[in-house]
Amino acid sequence: MELPEFDQKSFRSALGRFATGVAIITARGVDGRPVGVTANSFNSVSLDPPLVLWSLARTSSSLKAYEGAEEFAVHILGINQEHLSNRFATKGIDKFEGMDVGHAGVPLLDSCAARFRCRKVQRHDVGDHVLYIGEVIDFETCDGAPLLYVQGRYGEARRREAAGLSYDLEAARLGKDAILNLFSHAYVRILARVRAELDLLGLQQSASIILAAVAEGITEIDAVQQFSFDRDYHFSAEEQEMLIGQGLIGIEKGNVRLSPKGERAYRDLLAAMKRVEEDLVGGFTDGELSDVRHFLASVGNSDGDL
Ligand SMILES: Cc1cc2nc3c(=O)[nH]c(=O)nc-3n(C[C@H](O)[C@H](O)[C@H](O)COP(=O)(O)O)c2cc1C
Known part of the structure; x- marks a missing residue:
């Protein structure tokens, strides 16, 4: 054989x-x-x-x-x-x-x-x-x-x-170092900090977006709606009523304007966001921040699919 x-x-x-x-x-x-x-x-x-x-x-x-x-x-x-x-x-x-x-x-x-x-x-x-x-x-x-x-x-x-899985979970899951995981955790933490600042100012996140739009010169209701829509918010009729009720905005002839109280609220909001930004970047070197900015900007500004 x-x-x-x-x-x-x-x-x-x-x-x-x-x-x-x-x-x-x-x-x-x-x-x-x-x-x-x-x-x-x-x-x-x-x-x-x-x-x-x-x-x-x-x-x-x-x-x-x-x-x-x-x-x-x-x-x-x-x-x-x-x-x-x-x-x-x-x-x-x-x-x-x-x-x-x-x-x-x-x-x-x-x-x-x-x-x-x-x-x-x-x-x-x-x-x-x-x-x-x-x-x-x-x-x-x-x-x-x-x-x-x-x-x-x-x-x-x-x-x-x-x-309860029929596949190797360890091999399938993204590692802790995966950008997607790091980014999600960072995003959730930053958002929590921003929300805490808004709470202190007595503002809702949607209100802060409307204030930002109007302060930047976008005043027509349609345009404000588009601005908030682009940021995943809906500038609804109730929202308008609420902001008017809080004395933050007024609406005249289809245009939104900030009241003096609204202007102050927006100024306080900007100061609060500055503090968040300072806390965020404090402790990192210019080089590290430059790399992170470069990365985030190229992901955020890319025209095509990821
Ligand atoms: C993990 C492992 C598995 C082994 N399996 C076998 C086996 O199935 N049959 C075998 O003859 N030797 C096997 N050996 C080798 C014997 O254990 C080894 O040759 C033997 O103990 C030598 O001693 P002895 O000459 O006194 O038998 C294995 C060794 C190891 C480390």
Whole structure:
């Protein structure tokens, strides 16, 4: 049979894209010595009967012990057990040093995310590995998240369904540094400050726009309406009545004029906006402000679509 020639490194790297948990699989050799290896080849096979599998490299120094053992135990590691994973993946050390796993029966490790005690029911020589299938005779689970292994690195799971979304929200959302986010936050804060100043003057935002229009020489009602419309406000009949009632404007022959009270209100308004502007730019260098002005002006004045 023609075997495809693989570049081993890229083959491993492609396999490593399959995310797994991390297990330590223990057994006791016929000589009574405990053995254990870190394995991510563990998988479930059948629910009824309850079967699991894993495969062991033929190069493992523990192969003989697993071959002779009738049982093995699968310990699914928790996120804080990376050190155990590394320990049980290291050749030539006493992997059980400092642990009390007794002298008989399958060695059991404490406090892992889940543990399955299995009776070895099948073994198969498969390539450079031996595949073991075990029937689960007992199992237990603990609270706490499991440790993951993907692309040669440890990781931990982040649930997506918690947000009720079927896509990766983190990848989809704009970052905090996005201009759109920065601009929206800044806009909301500046607007709140402007509104606070208007409150102090007893003016509504719509009134301030009308005062501005008239003070700038736009007096015909139609033109004032257009001016406020361009700024997202509607200079309605009620609005006119209200401003007249407040003594800020008068209307004569289709023209709006500011009353002396209206003129004073507009002067106070301009002074207040000056204060807001000073507070806003205070603390920034001329260079920084020049960049911001340039950016905002080019966005605001661009003729075409953004
Ligand atoms: C995350 C991870 C997963 C591993 N999965 C397996 C596996 O499924 N099968 C295997 O034979 N070795 C696997 N290994 C390597 C063995 O753990 C390692 O070769 C073995 O413990 C060496 O010790 P030994 O000669 O005493 O068996 C894995 C190692 C790591 C770090």
